[in-house]
Amino acid sequence: MDQSQNTGAKGHRRTRSAAKATRPRSSTKGPLDADDAPLTSPLSPQVQQRIMPSSSGMVPRVGSPAGVRTPGRSSPAPRSAAHSPAAAPRRSMQPASRHKDFSYLLRPEIYHPLTPLNVPPPFRNPSKPPLPETPIPDLIARGQFRAAAAAATLALTTTTDPADYARIFDLLYTRLACLTLIDGGLALAAQEVKALEDLNSDFYFDPETGAHLVPWDLRVLDVRLQMVGFGDARRAVMSYYDLAREARVHLANATASHDNSARELWKSRLAEIGIKVAGALVDMDDLPGAAAHLSSLKDRSTAANGSSSLNMAKALLWLHLGDVDAARQSLHDSAGEVTQKVVSALCDMADGDYPAALTKWGDLREETPEDEMVGVNMAVCLFYVGRMQEGKQILENMVDAGQSSHTLLFNLTTMYELCTERSRTLKLQLAEKVADMKETPSGWEKANADFKL
Amino acid sequence: MSHQRYPSHDAVKEPHSVSLKVLRLSRPSLVTQYPIPPPPPSLSPPSNDLSRTQSPLPASLAYTPSASAPSTNPDSFILSPILNLPPSFGSAYVGETFSCTLCANHDVPPPPDGPVGPRKTIRDVRIEAEMKTPTSATVTKLTLTSDAPSPTMDLEPGETLQKVVNFDLKEEGNHVLAVTVSYYEATDVSGRTRTFRKLYQFICRASIIVRHKPGLLPPKRIKRIKGGMGRRWVLEAQLENCSEDAMRLDRVVLDTEPGLTCTDCNYWETNKGGDKPVLHPGEVEQVCFVVEEREEEEVQVQEQEDGRIILGVLGIGWRGEMGNRGFLSTGKLGTRHGGKGGITG
Numbered sequence: 001m002d003q004s005q006n007t008g009a010k011g012h013r014r015t016r017s018a019a020k021a022t023r024p025r026s027s028t029k030g031p032l033d034a035d036d037a038p039l040t041s042p043l044s045p046q047v048q049q050r051i052m053p054s055s056s057g058m059v060p061r062v063g064s065p066a067g068v069r070t071p072g073r074s075s076p077a078p079r080s081a082a083h084s085p086a087a088a089p090r091r092s093m094q095p096a097s098r099h100k101d102f103s104y105l106l107r108p109e110i111y112h113p114l115t116p117l118n119v120p121p122p123f124r125n126p127s128k129p130p131l132p133e134t135p136i137p138d139l140i141a142r143g144q145f146r147a148a149a150a151a152a153t154l155a156l157t158t159t160t161d162p163a164d165y166a167r168i169f170d171l172l173y174t175r176l177a178c179l180t181l182i183d184g185g186l187a188l189a190a191q192e193v194k195a196l197e198d199l200n201s202d203f204y205f206d207p208e209t210g211a212h213l214v215p216w217d218l219r220v221l222d223v224r225l226q227m228v229g230f231g232d233a234r235r236a237v238m239s240y241y242d243l244a245r246e247a248r249v250h251l252a253n254a255t256a257s258h259d260n261s262a263r264e265l266w267k268s269r270l271a272e273i274g275i276k277v278a279g280a281l282v283d284m285d286d287l288p289g290a291a292a293h294l295s296s297l298k299d300r301s302t303a304a305n306g307s308s309s310l311n312m313a314k315a316l317l318w319l320h321l322g323d324v325d326a327a328r329q330s331l332h333d334s335a336g337e338v339t340q341k342v343v344s345a346l347c348d349m350a351d352g353d354y355p356a357a358l359t360k361w362g363d364l365r366e367e368t369p370e371d372e373m374v375g376v377n378m379a380v381c382l383f384y385v386g387r388m389q390e391g392k393q394i395l396e397n398m399v400d401a402g403q404s405s406h407t408l409l410f411n412l413t414t415m416y417e418l419c420t421e422r423s424r425t426l427k428l429q430l431a432e433k434v435a436d437m438k439e440t441p442s443g444w445e446k447a448n449a450d451f452k453l
Numbered sequence: 454m455s456h457q458r459y460p461s462h463d464a465v466k467e468p469h470s471v472s473l474k475v476l477r478l479s480r481p482s483l484v485t486q487y488p489i490p491p492p493p494p495s496l497s498p499p500s501n502d503l504s505r506t507q508s509p510l511p512a513s514l515a516y517t518p519s520a521s522a523p524s525t526n527p528d529s530f531i532l533s534p535i536l537n538l539p540p541s542f543g544s545a546y547v548g549e550t551f552s553c554t555l556c557a558n559h560d561v562p563p564p565p566d567g568p569v570g571p572r573k574t575i576r577d578v579r580i581e582a583e584m585k586t587p588t589s590a591t592v593t594k595l596t597l598t599s600d601a602p603s604p605t606m607d608l609e610p611g612e613t614l615q616k617v618v619n620f621d622l623k624e625e626g627n628h629v630l631a632v633t634v635s636y637y638e639a640t641d642v643s644g645r646t647r648t649f650r651k652l653y654q655f656i657c658r659a660s661i662i663v664r665h666k667p668g669l670l671p672p673k674r675i676k677r678i679k680g681g682m683g684r685r686w687v688l689e690a691q692l693e694n695c696s697e698d699a700m701r702l703d704r705v706v707l708d709t710e711p712g713l714t715c716t717d718c719n720y721w722e723t724n725k726g727g728d729k730p731v732l733h734p735g736e737v738e739q740v741c742f743v744v745e746e747r748e749e750e751e752v753q754v755q756e757q758e759d760g761r762i763i764l765g766v767l768g769i770g771w772r773g774e775m776g777n778r779g780f781l782s783t784g785k786l787g788t789r790h791g792g793k794g795g796i797t798g
Contacts, residue, residue, distance in 0.1 A: 140492060143512060148492075174492040181512045217490045224487065272529050279487075279531035285699065288731045309527035316532040320483055321731065322701045322772035338522040342534055349536075350480065350776025352550075355600060371519035373526065373535040380481050380536045386599030386615045388556065405516040407484050407535050414476070414538045418556045419613045421472040441491075443512035 100203070100213075103162035105172060110195045111153040112188045114146055118448045119183065120428070122435035136174055142439035149178035149185070165213050172196075173218040176225060183447030190229035193222055200242070212246075216269060219243060220276070233284035237277055244273045271297070275313065287321045312336075315343045324350045338368065345377070354384040372403050376411060388415055404434050404442070409450045417452065427451045470573050471608070471636050472560045473580075473651055478552040478617065479543055480775035481536040486515040488529050545628070546660035546696050548771075548781035551620045555580050555597070557634050559608035576607045578636040582618050587626030595620055608636075622657045623781075629654045658696070660779060661769060665690040667788030675748050683746040684754075686788055688715075688764055690740050694732035700771040700779065701731045707742045708782075709765035712754040716743040732771075740767075763787040 116124050130139055130147045136155070139148035152175035160168055176193055179185035196214075199222055204213050212219070220243065227236035247270040254262035274297045281290035294317060299310045311330055318327035324347050331343045341364055348357035361378035368374055375398050382391035395412040412430065416423040431451050437444070488509035508528075511517045515533035518526045526533050545551055559575045583592040597616035608614060622628070635648040668687045675681035688707065694700055705722065707715045718741040721729045730738045744764050746754055756762055768782040 136492070140510075145512065170493045177489050177492055177510070177513075180487065180489065181510070215493075221489060275527075275529045282485075282531050285733065287699065288728065309524055309530070312524065312534070313527040313530040313532070316483055316527065316530070316534060319775060320532055321699075322774060322776050323729070324772070324776045336524050339524050342525050346483075346534060346536075347776075352776075352778065358600075368519050368522045371522050371525070372516040373518065373533070374522075376516070377534070377536050380538060383538065383554070384478060384481075384617070386554070386617050387601050388554075388615045389601075389613060405535070407515060407537055410540075411536075411538050418474045418476055418554070418615075419558050420611075421474075421558075421560050441511045442517055 099163060100165065101162050102165050102168050105168055105195055106156055106160055106162060107195075108153075108157040110192055111157065111175070112192065114150055114182070114185070114188075116146065116445075117184070119445060120431040120435075120448055120451060120453055122428075122432045123445050136171075140174070140178070141441055143441055143444040144439065145178040145181040145185075145443060146445055149175050149182065152178065166215075169214050169218055173215065173221065176218075176221055180221075180225075181443060182445060183449065186225075186228060190225045193225040194229060196222060220273070223276075224280075227280065227283070233280050236280040236283075240273050240277045240280060244270060244277075247273060275310075278313070278317070282317070282320070287317065291317055291321065312339055312343070316346075319343075319346055319350055322350070338364065342374070345381075349381065349384070354381055357381050358385060370401075372398065372405055372408065375403075376405075376408050380411060383415065388418065391415065392419065399430065399433060402437055402440075404437060404446070406446070406450050409434065409446060410452070413450075413452045424453070427453055468562075469647060469649055470559060470562075470575055470638055471578060471634055471647075472558045473632060473634050473649075474556045474558065475630075475632070475651075475653060476554050476556075477539060477542045477545075478554050479539040480773075480777045481538055482775055483532045484515040484535045484537050485531050486533050487513060487531065489513045542655065544697055545622055545655055545657045546779065547622050547625055547657055548660050548769075548779035549622050549773075549777065551622050551628075551657075553618050553620075553630065555582060555616045555618065555632055557608070557614040557636075559610050559612050561610040572640065574607075574639045576637045576639060578606045578608055578614050578634065580614065580616050581633045581635075582616075583631045584620050585629040585631065587624050587628070592631065593620070625657055625659050627654060628657050660694070660696040660700070661771075661781065662693040662695050663690055663767060663769070663783050664693070665767070665783070665786050667764060667786070667790065669788070669790035670743065670745075673745060683748060685743060685745040686762075686764060686790065688742045688744055688786060688788075690767060690786075691737050692732070692740060692769060693737045694734055697734050698773050699731055699733045700773050702729050702738060702769070703772050703778075704768070704770040705740050706768045707744070707765045708768060709744060710755065710763050710785075712747055713744050713764060714747050715745070715765065718743060757787070759789075761787045761789055 130142070130144050134144075134147070134151070136148050136151050139145075139151060152171045156168065156171045156175070160171065162168075176189045179189035179192070199212075199214055199219055205211065206213055214222075223236050223239040223243070226239070227233055247266050251263060251266040251270060254260075254266055274293075278290045278294045278297075281287075281293060291314070294310070294314050297310060314330045315327045318324070318330060327343060327350070328347050331340050341360055345357045345360035345364065348354070348360065358378070358381045361374060361381050364371075364374045365378050375394055379391035379394040382388065382394070392412065392415045395408060395415070398408060399412065409430065413423070413427050416426040416430070420426065428451075431446070431453070434446055435444075490508075491510045514526060514528060516526065516535045518524075518528075526535075557578050557580055559578075580597060582595040582597060584595055585592045595618040597618055599616050601615070606614065618630075630653040631650060632653070633648060633650045635646060637644060637646050666689045668689070670685035670687050672682040673685050675683045692702070692705070702721075705719060707717075709715045732738055754762060763785045764787055766782050766785055768780065770778070770780040772778055
C-alpha cells in the first residue's frame with residue numbers, strides 16, 4: 001500500500017462521504033464480513049489492544065448494564081490477538097492525532113441557521129438580549145441555548161484550528177446539546193451529527209495511546225441523535241452496548257491500576273449507559289423489555305436519604321406499562337419516604353382513585369412546598385376531581401414563584417382553554433410573564449407548543 | 454371529538470354569557486425527559502473530565518426536583534414522575550370507561566368599543582349530559598360529579614362550574630355526548646333563563662377481537678358413579694389487540710355455565726407471579742381452558758335445541774398506559790361437539 005495514501009488523504013476522503021450523509025457503518029457483523037478487517041469490528045481493536053494486554057483473557061463484568069451477552073464478543077482477548085498483526089502496522093503509519101485534520105467538522109454548510117419560527121413573540125424580542133461576545137458557558141448558565149448553539153457554530157466555523165480536536169469536539173457537543181433543548185432543534189441536531197460519521201472508525205483513535213479522541217459525553221449523545229436521525233432505536237441499543245463494553249474494559253483497567261477516581265467515573269458511566277439502554281427500549285415501545293432490563297441492573301446509586309433512583313425508575317416504568325401492583329411492589333424495598341409517597345399517589349391516580357391521590361399530594365405539598373412536580377401533580381389531581389379553579393391557582397402561583405417547566409406551562413394553558421372561550425389572551429399574557437423571568441440554567445426560551453399557541 | 458352547537462332554544466340572538474368547554478379525561482401521562490450532561494465548563498483546555506461530576510443540565514430534565522426531595526426524579530431515566538394532562542381526545546375503545554370534564558364558564562366579554570352594556574349576573578347554572586349510543590333508541594342520562602367543597606351555581610365573571618361524567622363504552626360506532634347548559638341571566642332591570650346545547654360526537658372502536666375454537670376431549674372417569682364418564686372440552690381463544698395502544702392483559706376468566714367447571718391453562722394465571730402478557734397493537738395472545746362436567750352437582754348441562762352446548766362467557770380485563778382500565782366479556786361461547794349424552798352411569 002502506498003504510504004502517502006494512507007496518511008494525510010484519509011481525512012479528506014471522509015469529508016466527501018460526509019456530504020452524502022450516508023448511514024454510518026452498522027456495527028453488526030454478517031456472515032460475509034471478513035473477520036480480519038479491523039474496521040468492521042464494533043469496538044475498535046485499538047481500544048481492546050490498548051486496554052487488554054495479551055495476558056488477560058477475561059473482561060471483569062462489574063455493574064453489568066446488560067444481562068445479555070452478545071455472542072462472539074464477550075471475550076475480546078482472542079479477537080484482539082487475531083487483529084494485532086494487521087492493526088499494528090497501520091497504527092505506526094498514521095500521523096499523530098494532533099496532526100489529524102478535522103476541517104470537515106468546520107464547514108459552515110453542516111450547520112443549520114436557527115430561526116425562531118415557533119416561538120411566541122415575547123421570546124423573539126428579548127428585553128435582555130445576550131451580547132454577541134457573551135462567552136458560551138455564560139449563555140448556558142442563563143439558559144440561552146439558542147444563542148449558545150449559534151455561538152458554538154460561529155466559533156467552529158471561524159476561529160477554530162482544524163487540528164485542535166479537543167476544542168472542536170467540545171464546541172460540537174455544546175452545539176448539539178443546546179440544539180436538543182430548543183424547539184425543533186432535535187431534528188437539526190440529528191442532521192448535523194451525521195457529519196461525524198462513524199465514531200468507531202480508526203480515524204477517531206489516537207494512534208499512539210489508542211484512546212478515543214471524542215469525549216464520552218459526545219459519543220453518548222451521538223447514539224441518541226443517530227437514533228433520531230435514522231429512526232432506529234434498535235441500533236441505539238446496540239451502540240449503547242458497545243459503549244458499555246468499552247466502559248467495562250476501562251473499569252477493569254482502573255481497578256487493576258488501583259486508580260480509584262477513574263474507577264468511580266467508569267462505574268458511574270457504565271451505570272448510566274445501563275439506564276440509557278432502558279430508555280431506548282422505552283423509546284421503541286418495548287416496555288416489557290425495558291422492565292426486564294431494569295431489573296437486571298445492580299443498584300449502586302443510593303442517595304443520601306436512603307432512596308434509590310433505580311427503584312423509582314422501575315416504579316415509573318411499571319406505571320407507564322399499566323402494572324400498578326408491580327409499581328407499588330417495587331417501592332417496598334426502598335426507604336425514601338417522599339419517593340414512596342409520590343409513587344403511591346401516582347398509583348392511586350392510575351387506579352382512578354383521584355380523591356385518595358389528592359390527599360397524598362396535599363401531604364407532600366406541605367412537606368415539600370417548593371417541589372415543582374408535587375405542585376403540578378396536585379393541580380392535575382384537583383382537575384380530575386372537578387376542582388380546576390384551585391388547580392389553576394396552584395399553577396399560577398408556581399409561575400409567579402419563577403417555575404416554568406414545559407409541563408407546568410402546558411397544564412396551565414390546558415386549564416386556560418377550558419375556562420374561557422378567549423384563552424388566547426391568557427396564553428399570551430402567560431408567555432409574556434415567562435419571558436420576563438430571570439434567566440436560569442433551566443432554560444429561558446419557550447415554544448408555541450408550551451403555551452398551546 | 455367533533456362538536457356542533459345546536460341552535461339555542463331561546464329566541465334571543467344575543468351571545469351567551471356562559472360558555473361550555475370539554476376535555477376528555479384519559480389518564481394523565483408521565484412526562485419523558487432526555488437528560489444530557491452540561492457542556493464542559495471551559496471550552497479552552499482539552500477536557501479530560503475525570504474529575505467532573507455528572508449532573509444533568511437542568512433544562513434537559515422534565516423538572517428540577519427541590520433540594521428537600523432530590524430523589525423523586527430518577528435523573529438519568531427517560532420517565533419522570535411529573536404528569537401531563539391529556540393532550541388530545543385520543544381514541545375511544547369498547548371496554549374502557551369514557552371520562553370527560555365539562556366546564557361552564559362565565560365568560561367576560563372583551564371590553565366593547567361601543568357603550569358598555571348592563572352588568573350581568575349569572576345565577577343557577579346547571580349542566581346536564583346525556584349519551585346517545587349506536588344501537589339504543591333512547592339516550593342515557595349521565596351522572597355529573599364534582600368534589601368541589603362548596604359548589605356554587607352562581608358564577609362571578611371568570612368563574613367556572615366544573616363537572617365530570619363517566620360512561621362505560623360497550624358498543625362500537627358513533628356516540629354522541631349531548632350537554633345542555635341552562636342559567637339565569639339577570640341585569641339590574643330584568644332577568645331571563647337561557648339554555649344552550651352542544652353535541653360532541655366521537656367514534657368508539659373495538660379494542661380486542663376474540664376468536665374462539667372449542668374442541669372435544671376424551672371423557673373423564675367420574676368417581677361418584679361407578680363406570681361414570683364426564684364429558685370434557687377444550688376452549689381455545691385468540692385475543693387480538695386491534696387498538697392503537699399497547700395493553701397488558703390483567704385477567705382472562707371463563708365464567709362457565711351451571712353444571713360445568715373449568716381449569717385455567719394460562720401460565721400467567723396459574724403460575725402466580727408470572728409476568729402478564731403485554732399485547733402491542735396487532736399482537737395476539739392465545740388462551741386455553743379445559744371445561745368439564747361437574748362431578749358433584751346434579752345440575753345437568755343444558756343442551757340447546759340444535760345440539761349446541763354453551764360452555765360459558767369469556768371475561769377479559771386489561772390495563773393500558775398509566776393503568777387505564779378496560780374490561781369486556783364475550784357473548785356465550787358454545788360448541789356443537791356435544792359428545793355422547795350427559796354423565797352416564
